[in-house]
Structures are given as C-alpha cells and as structure tokens.
Amino acid sequence: MSRFEIYSPEGLRLDGRRWNEVRRFECSINTHAHAADGSSYLEQGNNKIITLVKGPKEPSLRSQANSLKATMDVSVNITRFSKFERSAISHKNERRVLEIQTALLRTFEKNIMLHLYPRTQISIQVHILQQDGGMFASLINGITLALIDAGIAMYDYVSGISIGLFDTTPLLDVNTLEENAMSTVTLGVIGKSEKLSLLSVEDKIPLDRLESVLAIGIAGAHRLRDLMDEELRKHAHKRVIKASTK
Amino acid sequence: MSDVISVIKRQSGLKYASIDNDEMENFSSDEDVPMVDIDGKSNGGKRNEAAAGEIVTPGELITEDPIWMRGHGTYFLENSTYSSAAGTISRVNRLLSVIPLKGRYTPETGDHIVGRITDVGNKRWKVDIGGKQHAVLMLGSVNLPGGILRRKSESDELQMRTFLKEGDVLNAEVQSLFQDGSASLHTRSLKYGKLRDGLLIQVPSSLVVRSKNHTHNLPGNVTVLLGVNGFIWLRKTSKMDVARETPSAGPASDISEGPTGAKSLNPTNSVSITRLEEESSWKIYSDKNDPSITPSIRQNISRYANVIKALAFCEIGLTHERIVIGYEASIAYSNIGELIEREVMESIGDDVINIEKMRGNGATE
Amino acid sequence: MAKEIITPVAESKFILDALKENQRLDGRSFDKFRDVDISFGKEYGDATVTLGKTKVQCRVSCSITQPYEDRPFEGLFIISTEMSPMAGPQFENGSNTGDDEVLCSRIIEKAIRRSGALDVEGLCIVAGSKCWAIRADVHVLDCDGGIIDASCLAVICALLHFRKPDVSILGEQVTVHPINEREPVALGILHIPICVTFSFFNPQDVEENIKGAGNNEIAIIDATLKEESLRDGVLTVTLNKNREVVQVSKAGGLPMDALSLMDCCHKAYDITERITDQILALIKEDSQKRNKFAQILSSENAR
Numbered sequence: 001m002s003r004f005e006i007y008s009p010e011g012l013r014l015d016g017r018r019w020n021e022v023r024r025f026e027c028s029i030n031t032h033a034h035a036a037d038g039s040s041y042l043e044q045g046n047n048k049i050i051t052l053v054k055g056p057k058e059p060s061l062r063s064q065a066n067s068l069k070a071t072m073d074v075s076v077n078i079t080r081f082s083k084f085e086r087s088a089i090s091h092k093n094e095r096r097v098l099e100i101q102t103a104l105l106r107t108f109e110k111n112i113m114l115h116l117y118p119r120t121q122i123s124i125q126v127h128i129l130q131q132d133g134g135m136f137a138s139l140i141n142g143i144t145l146a147l148i149d150a151g152i153a154m155y156d157y158v159s160g161i162s163i164g165l166f167d168t169t170p171l172l173d174v175n176t177l178e179e180n181a182m183s184t185v186t187l188g189v190i191g192k193s194e195k196l197s198l199l200s201v202e203d204k205i206p207l208d209r210l211e212s213v214l215a216i217g218i219a220g221a222h223r224l225r226d227l228m229d230e231e232l233r234k235h236a237h238k239r240v241i242k243a244s245t246k
Numbered sequence: 247m248s249d250v251i252s253v254i255k256r257q258s259g260l261k262y263a264s265i266d267n268d269e270m271e272n273f274s275s276d277e278d279v280p281m282v283d284i285d286g287k288s289n290g291g292k293r294n295e296a297a298a299g300e301i302v303t304p305g306e307l308i309t310e311d312p313i314w315m316r317g318h319g320t321y322f323l324e325n326s327t328y329s330s331a332a333g334t335i336s337r338v339n340r341l342l343s344v345i346p347l348k349g350r351y352t353p354e355t356g357d358h359i360v361g362r363i364t365d366v367g368n369k370r371w372k373v374d375i376g377g378k379q380h381a382v383l384m385l386g387s388v389n390l391p392g393g394i395l396r397r398k399s400e401s402d403e404l405q406m407r408t409f410l411k412e413g414d415v416l417n418a419e420v421q422s423l424f425q426d427g428s429a430s431l432h433t434r435s436l437k438y439g440k441l442r443d444g445l446l447i448q449v450p451s452s453l454v455v456r457s458k459n460h461t462h463n464l465p466g467n468v469t470v471l472l473g474v475n476g477f478i479w480l481r482k483t484s485k486m487d488v489a490r491e492t493p494s495a496g497p498a499s500d501i502s503e504g505p506t507g508a509k510s511l512n513p514t515n516s517v518s519i520t521r522l523e524e525e526s527s528w529k530i531y532s533d534k535n536d537p538s539i540t541p542s543i544r545q546n547i548s549r550y551a552n553v554i555k556a557l558a559f560c561e562i563g564l565t566h567e568r569i570v571i572g573y574e575a576s577i578a579y580s581n582i583g584e585l586i587e588r589e590v591m592e593s594i595g596d597d598v599i600n601i602e603k604m605r606g607n608g609a610t611e
Numbered sequence: 612m613a614k615e616i617i618t619p620v621a622e623s624k625f626i627l628d629a630l631k632e633n634q635r636l637d638g639r640s641f642d643k644f645r646d647v648d649i650s651f652g653k654e655y656g657d658a659t660v661t662l663g664k665t666k667v668q669c670r671v672s673c674s675i676t677q678p679y680e681d682r683p684f685e686g687l688f689i690i691s692t693e694m695s696p697m698a699g700p701q702f703e704n705g706s707n708t709g710d711d712e713v714l715c716s717r718i719i720e721k722a723i724r725r726s727g728a729l730d731v732e733g734l735c736i737v738a739g740s741k742c743w744a745i746r747a748d749v750h751v752l753d754c755d756g757g758i759i760d761a762s763c764l765a766v767i768c769a770l771l772h773f774r775k776p777d778v779s780i781l782g783e784q785v786t787v788h789p790i791n792e793r794e795p796v797a798l799g800i801l802h803i804p805i806c807v808t809f810s811f812f813n814p815q816d817v818e819e820n821i822k823g824a825g826n827n828e829i830a831i832i833d834a835t836l837k838e839e840s841l842r843d844g845v846l847t848v849t850l851n852k853n854r855e856v857v858q859v860s861k862a863g864g865l866p867m868d869a870l871s872l873m874d875c876c877h878k879a880y881d882i883t884e885r886i887t888d889q890i891l892a893l894i895k896e897d898s899q900k901r902n903k904f905a906q907i908l909s910s911e912n913a914r
Contacts, residue, residue: 030348033450037348037349037350038348055378056350056378056379057350057378057379058364058374058378058379058380067426093708095713095716095717095720096717098708098710098713099713099714099717099862102710102713102714102862102863103714103862103863104863105710105863106862106863106864107862107863107864108863109863110817110843110844110863110864110865110866111821111866113321113330117378118426118427119379119426119428120378120379148303148304148331148332149332149348150348150349151331151332151333151346151347151348151349151350152331152349153304153319153330153331154304154305154330154331155304155305155321155328155330155817155818155821155822156304156305156328156821156822157303157304157305185859188863190305190821190866191304191305191821192305193821193822193866194868194869194870195820195821195866195867195868195869196861196866196867196868196869196872197861197863197864197865197866198861198862198863199846199859199860199861199872200859200860200861200862201856201858201859201860202721202725202858203725203726203858204726204855204856204857205855205856206854206855206856207850207854207855207856207876207877207880208854210856210859210873210876211873214869214872214873215869218869229303232303232332233301233303235347236301236303236332236333236334236347237301239347239561240299240301240334240347242560242561242562243561243563305821305822321818322818323816323818323819323821323822323823326822328818328822
C-alpha cells in the first residue's frame with residue numbers, strides 16, 4: 001500500500017474521514033441481563049465487542065478473597081473469526097493477549113473503588129467478534145460501559161482511543177489499514193481530565209511529535225466519553241421512566 | 247468502508263500551552279466541517295447542582311456545597327461531591343447519595359429472603375442470596391427437629407447435611423450484618439425453612455420492594471414467596487399457608503414471633519400451628535415433595551413463573567396484586583410456553599399497568 | 612514485580628513519607644539513573660549489565676536455519692527472557708507467565724525486535740533456504756529493580772558485541788568459516804534503543820489524583836526493588852539517540868497527567884543520550900583491545 005492513499009492531499013483518509021474524526025461509535029448496555037451483572041455491546045467502526053462483568057460476587061476460590069478489597073480478573077477472548085481471514089490458532093495464551101489482559105486489569109484496578117467490595121471478586125470477560133484496528137482502545141470503552149452497567153462504583157469514565165501518526169499529521173481513531181501502515185498510540189483517558197491511565201506506543205514515533213498526538217488523542221477520548229455518557233443517560237432515563245410507572 | 251458514519255470531533259483548541267498546533271489549527275479552520283453537537287445535556291462538569299431524582303453518571307459533579315453528608319455512590323474532594331455510579335440522586339435530610347440503576351442485592355437486617363445452600367461448613371451453612379457475598383446461616387440460628395428450645399449437640403454438628411445440604415432452597419430472615427456487608431441469616435420461625443413443592447425463579451432484586459408480608463396465597467392453589475433479594479419461590483399452597491392466611495386480618499398475625507405467637511393463633515382455626523410443628527418434626531427438613539401435586543397445579547405454577555418472568559422483563563415491580571392481575575391477563579394465552587415470547591411479555595406488562603391504573607392504585611407505591 | 616516480597620507496613624510508610632519529602636532511601640535524586648556498568652565476556656556476544664544491585668547477563672548465539680516461508684529474505688531473531696528464582700524469591704521456576712514477567716518480555720521484545728534494532732535482512736544467506744538465526748538469551752542474575760532497563764541494555768550490548776562467523780557462497784554451496792580462520796562479521800544494528808522506567812507514587816488520596824488539579828504525583832526514575840513493590844504505577848519509555856520514541860508502555864496504574872508523561876519522555880531522552888555514548892565507547896574500547904591482540908598475533912606470524 002502506498003503511503004499516498006492513507007491520507008490524501010485533500011485531507012481525506014481511506015474511509016473518507018478527516019484527520020480529526022472518530023469512527024462511528026455505537027454502544028448499548030445491559031445486553032446480557034441474565035448472563036451477567038453488567039454487560040455492553042460496542043461497535044467502534046468495525047470493531048464489535050461484547051463485554052460481560054460478573055460481580056461483585058463470592059470468589060470462586062477462597063484463596064482469591066482479599067479482606068481489604070475486591071479481586072479482579074480480566075479475560076480477553078479474541079475469536080478466531082474476528083479478522084478477515086480465520087486464524088488457524090487460538091489466541092488464548094498469546095503473550096500479546098496476556099499483556100492486554102494485564103494492562104486492562106491494571107487500568108481498571110485504579111479506577112474502581114475496590115475497597116467498597118471486600119472479599120468479593122469482579123470478573124470481566126471480553127469477546128471480540130470483529131476487529132478493525134484500535135482494538136485495545138475499544139476494549140477499554142466496552143469494559144467501562146459494562147462496569148457502569150453493573151453498578152460498580154468507579155471514580156470516572158475511562159475512554160480508550162488510538163491515534164496514528166502519518167508523516168506529521170496525527171490521525172484520530174485508526175482502522176486496521178491505517179494501523180498497519182503507520183505508528184499508532186493507544187490512550188486510556190480518565191473522564192474529562194488530561195490524566196492518562198494507559199499509554200502504549202508500539203512503533204517508532206518522533207519524540208517531538210508525541211505531544212501533539214497525545215493532545216488530539218485526549219480530545220478524541222473526551223468525545224467518546226460524551227458519546228458513552230449520552231447512551232448511558234438514554235438508558236438510565238428509560239429505566240427511570242419505567243420505574244416511575246411502578 | 248465508505249459506509250462508516252463518522253462523527254465529527256470538534257477541535258476546540260488544544261489545552262496545552264506548549265503544543266505546536268499550528269498545522270492543527272490550519273486544518274480545523276481551513277476545512278470547516280459540519281459539527282454534530284450532541285453533548286448538550288451531558289456536560290456534567292459545568293452544572294453546579296444536580297437536583298434530586300436527576301440522573302448522574304460516574305465522575306459527574308453533583309454539588310459544590312459542603313453541607314451535604316456523602317452517602318453511597320458518591321465520593322468527594324474538598325467541597326465538591328462527585329458521583330461514582332450511574333443512577334439517580336437521592337437527598338434524605340442532609341444525606342446525599344446516588345442510587346445505582348442496577349446492582350446486586352444488598353442485605354438489610356429484617357429482610358425476608360430466599361436463598362440456596364452452596365456450602366456446608368463448620369457449624370454453618372453458606373447461602374447464596376444473590377448478593378455480593380454469600381450469607382451465613384449458623385447452626386444455632388435454625389430450628390431443629392424436636393422442638394424449638396432444644397439445645398444443639400455435637401451430633402447435630404455431624405449431621406448438618408441431613409438438615410440442609412448443598413442445593414437446598416430455603417427462606418430466611420436477615421438476622422444481622424457483618425462489618426464487610428455480608429449477612430447472617432436465621433430461620434427461627436415456622437414461616438422460614440426449607441422450601442419444597444415448587445420452583446425457584448430469579449429476578450433483579452430491585453423489582454421486589456420490602457413490605458410487611460412477602461408470602462402470598464394466589465388463586466389457583468399456588469403460594470408465592472417474594473424474597474427481597476429477587477429470589478422467588480412458587481409452590482403449591484400447603485395447609486400451613488392456608489392457616490397463615492386465615493387469621494391474617496386478626497391481631498395475632500405475627501407468627502414470626504415464635505412459639506408464643508404461634509400459640510396465640512386464632513383458636514377457631516382448624517389446624518393449629520403448634521400441632522403442625524409437632525407433626526412436622528423431622529418433616530421440616532424432608533426432601534420429599536408433596537405427592538398430591540396435580541398436573542393442573544403444576545401448570546398454574548409454571549404459568550405464574552412465566553408471568554413473573556414477563557413482569558421482570560418489562561421491569562415492573564412485583565407485588566401480590568400485580569402477579570394476580572398478570573395471571574388473569576395471561577389466561578388469554580392457553581399455551582403457557584407462549585408467555586415468554588417477547589411480544590406476549592410486553593403485552594402482559596402493558597395489561598398489568600393499564601388494569602392497575604383503571605383500578606386506581608397505579609400511582610401509589 | 613515483587614509478588615512475594617512483603618514490605619512491613621511501617622517501612623513502606625517510611626519510604627513513602629521520605630518520597631514526599633523528596634528523599635529516596637539510597638540518596639539518589641528522583642531523576643537520577645543508577646550508574647550502569649557493562650562488562651563483556653571473553654567470547655563475542657556475551658554482555659553483563661549491572662545497574663545498582665541488579666545484574667543481567669545476555670548471551671547472543673547464532674545458527675543457520677531456514678527462513679520463514681512468508682519472509683524469505685529475512686533472518687530469524689529471537690529474544691528469550693529467563694527469570695529464575697536465582698534473581699529473587701518473587702520469580703517462580705519455569706513459569707514465565709506471571710503478569711510482570713509477560714510485561715517485561717513483551718517490552719523488551721517491542722523495544723528491540725519489533726523496532727527493528729537488528730537488521731534481519733542482513734541475516735539472509737541464500738534467499739528462501741538459508742539464513743542466520745540469532746538468539747539472545749537474557750538471564751536475570753540478581754534483581755533490585757529495573758529489570759526491564761537492565762535487560763534491554765544487556766541485549767543491545769550483546770548484539771553490538773556479537774560477531775557471527777563469515778560465510779562464503781559459491782552457487783548453492785555455503786561455507787562457514789570458523790572465527791579463528793577468518794575475521795567474523797558484526798551484526799547490522801540500525802539503532803540503539805534504551806529503556807528508562809519511571810515509577811509513580813500517589814502522595815495523596817485517590818480522589819485528589821482523579822479530580823484534583825494539583826498533579827502532585829511523584830515520578831522517580833529507576834526504582835529499586837523496594838520502591839517497585841510500593842509503586843502505584845509504572846511507565847517504561849524506550850528511546851534512541853535519533854529522538855525517536857521506540858516504545859512506551861504504561862499499562863494502567865496510577866493515572867498521570869499527559870504533560871507529566873511528556874516530561875518523563877524528555878528526561879528519558881537525556882539519559883538515553885548519555886547511556887548510548889557510554890555503550891558505544893565501551894564497544895569501541897573492547898574491539899580495540901581485541902584488535903591489539905590480533906595485531907600482536909599477526910606480527911608474530913609475519914615474522
């Protein structure tokens with residue numbers, strides 16, 4: 001793929017977006033009311049992710065119980081059919097997946113009020129049905145929604161976004177084609193602040209460009225937070241109306 | 247991928263002073279793209295005060311007024327109070343809290359609950375009550391065969407499984423709460439104990455409202471136990487249930503008081519609770535269902551179960567009256583299996599609300 | 612990282628209180644990287660890096676193998692990180708699947724292999740059928756914090772130091788010349804990535820961290836094991852001398868202000884510059900030492 005196509009001189013990207021536009025973002029919560037305490041279904045561009053949160057519940061092993069706070073675990077299931085070509089191997093024990101799980105766990109550990117739920121366990125399961133770039137970021141958004149749906153006390157939203165750097169132009173919310181063609185940065189932003197819980201750069205980026213990438217990333221993450229907030233309020237509103245007819 | 251609908255991010259000036267955003271500004275000013283503005287109502291940080299009953303989401307500023315005491319679902323920094331859950335604001339006197347839209351059952355002392363034994367341990371049973379942690383039922387908090395005042399002996403400890411074992415369902419009352427919020431139960435009343443002759447359904451605990459009475463005899467020879475924790479037991483109405491119902495209008499309705507209460511029962515009642523108790527003895531822990539449950543009662547039980555599922559689907563709070571109304575509305579469907587089809591559940595939900603409004607008690611509760 | 616090391620409550624409080632007063636147990640300032648000591652073994656591709664009490668050895672070896680089918684022009688490069696109980700009781704024998712072990716080996720992998728520090732195309736001998744497989748084995752000999760930084764240094768030093776035997780190709784015939792026959796060839800190293808790890812501490816309440824405007828979080832460079840066991844968050848930045856960010860990893864932990872993180876990156880660059888110069892000087896010194904030896908040999912032969 002020639003670099004020309006990624007970002008045209010007219011300022012258009014492969015899918016017709018401009019540099020500062022995020023992809024279609026649709027989410028719903030409480031999608032699996034019977035299977036889990038909190039659940040969400042998220043579509044960010046062509047990423048499709050189901051997240052289930054179970055708990056706080058009695059730990060499955062007594063050794064997992066901590067008398068001061070809840071224990072957490074995250075498991076990420078990248079389905080074999082999630083990419084264009086069906087993968088021949090299971091992704092379960094790949095180091096990359098283990099790394100993502102650990103990073104997600106550590107991101108949310110600091111954002112959930114674990115001390116409110118001693119001797120319990122909160123387990124998060126993520127199923128990736130389809131992936132199209134910026135998957136890690138979408139996982140963060142999915143988990144945030146599911147945790148809020150489960151009624152688990154959190155300090156604030158965490159919204160994830162990935163930003164690519166094309167030459168000198170940062171491109172917000174990259175898809176697979178863009179992700180493969182250039183260096184990307186993934187951020188996990190706390191609420192409307194400029195605090196980063198997660199920051200991951202996996203390819204070379206000029207040090208002097210990093211700051212502008214972070215800035216646009218934070219702005220994009222705030223946008224996603226608003227979109228999630230909007231959906232959540234819509235849902236909450238529906239529930240409140242229903243409850244008032246009781 | 248041209249069908250991707252994009253949402254345009256307003257580039258509202260990067261907040262960093264030190265950023266070289268020359269080219270960025272060029273972009274945003276040159277290409278003035280139409281902006282989709284949806285964040286009209288969701289910018290929580292800008293409001294100073296959120297009214298009671300209003301919906302808040304995590305991280306949202308509720309108030310900057312330091313007079314409020316911070317309750318559940320909130321956290322604070324200096325004078326500002328923030329929400330930590332998605333829910334509605336509740337202000338009781340000076341106490342400010344956020345009631346989450348959803349969440350597991352939180353036990354409170356005195357709650358009538360239905361639970362399932364998960365573990366038999368040292369002088370105690372662990373009971374799954376759908377809460378954050380399993381509740382504890384101490385051997386000393388149950389009635390054992392052979393009279394209420396009997397002392398618990400070592401042999402009782404050894405044969406705990408003959409009373410209650412893993413998988414058994416029982417109803418009980420929350421006796422006390424531990425420091426970490428987990429509950430200790432007791433079944434020291436004849437209305438509590440092992441459950442038989444029916445089936446268990448689970449609904450969100452928020453749908454069952456705490457009230458004086460949680461056991462109701464329904465038309466069709468079915469009795470429902472609405473556990474506050476959202477566990478619901480439906481069973482064939484037993485003699486005990488009938489006995490309990492008859493004097494319920496009288497002054498001596500508080501059987502829960504134990505043996506004295508049971509004795510003061512209406513003497514005109516044909517079956518005395520004390521006698522029942524003597525008769526039951528070992529039977530209160532029996533695993534045998536009543537052999538006389540007829541197919542029609544079984545059908546009624548499953549009809550009620552599906553009505554409750556339908557009401558829960560529509561997120562309608564469960565009360566005695568509503569279950570009965572729902573049952574009556576469901577008679578229109580002869581096939582019980584039909585009741586859990588989506589459209590039917592919705593229509594039953596609508597029926598219940600409409601009928602209740604017509605009867606004029608819709609606004610209460 | 613220290614899973615099984617439990618610092619007494621009083622001691623941890625002491626360390627945190629000291630940090631709040633700008634003091635560290637070993638008297639370093641917050642942004643002082645411990646002195647790096649690099650020594651090379653007798654043979655090519657053997658480097659030992661000492662960072663305070665942390666000691667990491669890396670041994671690079673090579674063999675000839677078949678390239679991957681989808682990449683016929685590229686050689687193989689494998690980094691294996693071994694953390695045995697020798698380094699400390701917190702590491703389990705044989706299982707390298709602990710959270711920290713995985714993060715550590717992933718970061719080294721990203722910093723060196725994924726960033727293309729080694730020119731793998733230069734490892735090709737005969738396209739599609741023969742290539743060099745370079746293997747770097749990292750052993751943590753002693754651990755007092757900063758394993759990632761030390762391991763990354765060890766790998767890059769060993770790679771710079773390594774010489775692979777020369778080969779000559781005649782049609783399909785490939786001859787490998789032992790190193791005592793012909794001067795061995797150095798690997799193609801495209802850039803020198805240096806990892807710098809920052810540890811974050813929150814001196815105040817969580818609420819202040821999330822909602823406050825103060826940004827009073829403490830960031831220290833190159834924490835010792837005790838500090839690591841108490842930290843709230845960690846950031847590993849990998850940079851090279853060309854002002855390129857090779858890899859950044861902040862896998863959750865304490866939320867930090869974006870500008871503070873940028874500040875960390877700039878601090879890391881200064882350290883990177885210094886250490887890169889140090890490595891290059893040492894490599895030069897080492898090769899001169901070996902050359903001198905060779906010159907004496909050659910002069911003897913000439914006589």
